[in-house]
Amino acid sequence: MSELVAGLPKHDWSGEFKAIGYRLLAVAAMCIALALVSDAFLTWNNVLNVLRQAALLFLLASGLTLVILTAGLDLSVGANVALSACLAGTVMKATGSPALGAALGLACGTLIGAVNGLLVTKARIPPFIATYGMLWVVHGVTYWYMAGSTVHGFPANFRALGSGYWLGIPIPVYLMFLFLAIGVLFAQRTTWGQEIYAVGANPVAARLSGVPIHRRLVLVYALSGAMAGLASLIFLARLNAAEGDIGESLTLPAIAAVLIGGTSLFGGIGTVGGTLVGALILTLVLNGMNLLALNPNSQPLVTGVIVILAVYLDMLTRKRTRS
Amino acid sequence: MPEIPRAGPLAPAAASQPARASVRWSRIPGVAYTLAALCVVFALTSKGFLNPTNLANIGMQSTILLLLALPMTLIILTEGIDLSMGAVLTVASVVLAATVVKTGSPVLALGAALAIGAAFGFANGALTAWVAIPPFVVTLGTMGIAQGLALILTDAQSIVGMPESVTWWYGGFLAGIPVPLLVAVAAYLAMHALLYHTRFGTYVFALGGNPDALRLAGVRGDFYLVGVYALGGLMTGFAGLLLTARMSAGHPTAAIGLEFEAIAAVALGGTSFEKGNGWLFGTVLGVLTVGVLRNGLNLLGIPSAVQVAAIGVLVIGALWVDSLRTPG
Numbered sequence: 001m002s003e004l005v006a007g008l009p010k011h012d013w014s015g016e017f018k019a020i021g022y023r024l025l026a027v028a029a030m031c032i033a034l035a036l037v038s039d040a041f042l043t044w045n046n047v048l049n050v051l052r053q054a055a056l057l058f059l060l061a062s063g064l065t066l067v068i069l070t071a072g073l074d075l076s077v078g079a080n081v082a083l084s085a086c087l088a089g090t091v092m093k094a095t096g097s098p099a100l101g102a103a104l105g106l107a108c109g110t111l112i113g114a115v116n117g118l119l120v121t122k123a124r125i126p127p128f129i130a131t132y133g134m135l136w137v138v139h140g141v142t143y144w145y146m147a148g149s150t151v152h153g154f155p156a157n158f159r160a161l162g163s164g165y166w167l168g169i170p171i172p173v174y175l176m177f178l179f180l181a182i183g184v185l186f187a188q189r190t191t192w193g194q195e196i197y198a199v200g201a202n203p204v205a206a207r208l209s210g211v212p213i214h215r216r217l218v219l220v221y222a223l224s225g226a227m228a229g230l231a232s233l234i235f236l237a238r239l240n241a242a243e244g245d246i247g248e249s250l251t252l253p254a255i256a257a258v259l260i261g262g263t264s265l266f267g268g269i270g271t272v273g274g275t276l277v278g279a280l281i282l283t284l285v286l287n288g289m290n291l292l293a294l295n296p297n298s299q300p301l302v303t304g305v306i307v308i309l310a311v312y313l314d315m316l317t318r319k320r321t322r323s
Numbered sequence: 324m325p326e327i328p329r330a331g332p333l334a335p336a337a338a339s340q341p342a343r344a345s346v347r348w349s350r351i352p353g354v355a356y357t358l359a360a361l362c363v364v365f366a367l368t369s370k371g372f373l374n375p376t377n378l379a380n381i382g383m384q385s386t387i388l389l390l391l392a393l394p395m396t397l398i399i400l401t402e403g404i405d406l407s408m409g410a411v412l413t414v415a416s417v418v419l420a421a422t423v424v425k426t427g428s429p430v431l432a433l434g435a436a437l438a439i440g441a442a443f444g445f446a447n448g449a450l451t452a453w454v455a456i457p458p459f460v461v462t463l464g465t466m467g468i469a470q471g472l473a474l475i476l477t478d479a480q481s482i483v484g485m486p487e488s489v490t491w492w493y494g495g496f497l498a499g500i501p502v503p504l505l506v507a508v509a510a511y512l513a514m515h516a517l518l519y520h521t522r523f524g525t526y527v528f529a530l531g532g533n534p535d536a537l538r539l540a541g542v543r544g545d546f547y548l549v550g551v552y553a554l555g556g557l558m559t560g561f562a563g564l565l566l567t568a569r570m571s572a573g574h575p576t577a578a579i580g581l582e583f584e585a586i587a588a589v590a591l592g593g594t595s596f597e598k599g600n601g602w603l604f605g606t607v608l609g610v611l612t613v614g615v616l617r618n619g620l621n622l623l624g625i626p627s628a629v630q631v632a633a634i635g636v637l638v639i640g641a642l643w644v645d646s647l648r649t650p651g
Contacts, residue, residue: 073459123643126596128404128459129586130642135637136583140632208433244628252467265457297479299469311456 011197013188019262021315023277030284038291045221048170050280050287056234057174058279060250061112061257062183064229066220068258069187070200071267074221076116077228077254081247084109084232086142087174089151089242098158105236106229112138113225117218135251143244152241162237172234176276179227183272189261196220201268249298252303257282259310266319282306345650348386349380353641354591354608358615365619372622379501385568385614386503387412387578389607390562391585392592393514394555396606399589400599401530401551403458409581411443413574414646415563417473419489420482420573429488437560443469444556448549466582482573493568503565510558512605518603531599559596574650583631587638590611595645612637 032225034041067074086107092098140191164171177249187193195216198206207213231250236242261278263270285306286299362631365372391408398405415436422432443465450461495502518524526547529537537544567573589594591612613634620630 075463119639119643123639123645125639125642129590129596130639132406132583132586133642135635136580137632137635137639140629140635143626143628144632239349252463255463259460265460295475297474298471300467301475304464304467304469304471307467308456308461309448311460312454315455 005190011188011194011201016262016269016274020271020274023260023262023281026279027277027284030281032287034284034288034291036199038288040085040290040291046287046291048173050283051173051176052229052238053287054093054276054279054283055170055172056231056238057250057253057257057283058176058276059172059179059227060231061254061275061279062179062222062272063224063259064254065223065258065263065272066181066187066196066272066280068263068265069196069267069270070217070220071119071265072217072220073131073255073265074113074116074224074250075128075131075255076112076138077224078136078248078251079135079142080109080112080228081232081250082237082244083112083138083142083145084229085236085242085246086146086151086244088196088233089154089236090145092158093151094156095171098155102158102233103235106226109229109232110222110226113228114218114222116225117221120212120221146242146244150241150243152239154237157239159240160313162234162239172238179230180273180276187272188321190306191220192216192219197268199267237303249300252300252307253262253282256303256307256310259314262314264314265311269318278310329625330427353644354593354605356592357641361612361615361619365615365622367623369619372619375403377618377622379504381611381614381618382507383503384618385610386507387562387565388581388584388588388613389507389610390558390565391555392588392606393510393603394551394558395573395585396584396589396592396594396601396603397514397518397527397551398555399457399531399586400527400601401548402597402599403548403552404462404586404596405447405458405552405555406462406465406582407443407447407469408462408555408585409578409583410466410473411440411556411559411563412566412578412581413576414443414469414473414476415440415560416570416577417477417573417575419484419563419567421476423486423489424482424484427486429486432489433561433564437475437557438524440556440558440560440563441553442556444553444559445549447556448491448552451528451552452545452548461498470576470579472534477573478574479575480576483571485567485571489564490568490571492564501554506565511603515603523547523550525539528599528601531597533599569590580631584634587634590638591641596612 014091031041033311039270040046064074064077075106084105087108091104092101095101116131116134119125125133161171166174187196195206195211196219198209198211199213199216203213224258225246232247235247239246257279258270258275259265259278260281261270261274261276265275282303289299289302290296326431331399332413374377391412395405395408418439419432419436422435423429423530426432447458447462450456457459486631492502492506497505526537526542526544528550530551534544566578588609589601589606590609592602592607592609593607611647616637617630620633
């Protein structure tokens, strides 16, 4: 790969694979522990449920992974899901065409992401402020657009996207593996992917090597927005309804999944595959709380603790490998 | 976005005293013009806006925001951020309401609210300064923790039945002046004194502008950084008293997202997210701008979520204009 982008250092993939390996061990340990404490865990239905929830989280978090790889952040993904889902849902209802609705939902997500990218590059606003501002702008637009109403009842062929099965496995799970493959190939086997790593690892070196930093940054924010648009469609198909506040509570879990998956906030380190494992870990935690009948109100609390712990553990292990 | 060093001499060395003065003068017009323009627009478009009662209302409604935005200014001066303030304010309000209902003692209740606010602030500061986790992640995490805590403590229900000793803090008068206005003035004067007339304040500017100089001068900057966040938590806890008084209840999602308005007020007021450049009175003007915008849009019958979106557009616009002025 190094001949694709001359001068950029080779990425250390063996370290990344080791990090994913440790996390898969954690997944296995959690599964064993949950199977021991709860009879309901190892039922086919519950396993499919975990996978389906992890799929939605992964799709949202996979685009976010690219943003965080550039040492950026996208706090607007949850609000993006809400607006994209509402737009797709209302258009689908009005025109009766799932394809048109889905296309507009995806376009809306991508557009919000691209605006984020332009705010970060052209307006030079720090990413977490730019995307935090966008969160509230998009949130307000969604409320204004929906005006408190709900749309529901979509065509069956669209609903299959979220709640359908093929060979006994939910469709979102296939999408999860499809986008895992696309994400891994894009990030690790293409020039653009390498350049994204380079921008996060060392922006000065990347610029001196001729990487068009601004264009790559706009690309990752647009991709993050596009994945939010895709996640919104699956969410919409699953719920079979949309209102102004859906998806809002997804931002923190999505960021958590990326960070648990071993992507460093400081950029340049991490993998899309790790994010899938991160999404599985977080989903297992929340599923376990559910099975043990813990108070569902404590979910944001647990997710918050996990975010901080994940970053802390990540910093500890990296410090050790560096020294 | 990763910071891309620009050509030419590096800025941090020049970032302490002289830069502060120049920023102060160049920034007054920006936020003051925005505030004046909004006032003119709303005076023309809605009849009730210039009514003295309405103007007093803007001041009173802005007090809670000011109590968050003042310490947020200090936090942003250290190149930090606190995304947890709205959730911590909510949990403080809920704890205060629950304590006063259980024990009947408003003093104990205020103590509990201050303690939980300060504890969250301390945790934010400690994780930022001593564990070196970036503040926006720390406070994103503690935001989730505080949000969950507020929901668990209340079981997602409102806690009602506040005694007059609590509601007085929002609806009461002292010497004919509404109590919240007095609180706002007192809070500003105290923070002004702290930031501009104490060693603590000087170190706050240095933490963002030139932390190396602070270290070379033998100052334990980490203690002051933790102090800044703890102070933010403490003031957020106190704001919990006014919030509970205003709603006459403790509600588990009352102030979710209010930190955005506080950050917006600081940004509109001309405090920069880099290099420790900022101006405390600018934050007051920023708070008033946010307050006037919300009040005016409210009078025009525009829903709250859209008002917040308007604040978002204003802030992004202000930061954009700001970036056009600085070469890059």
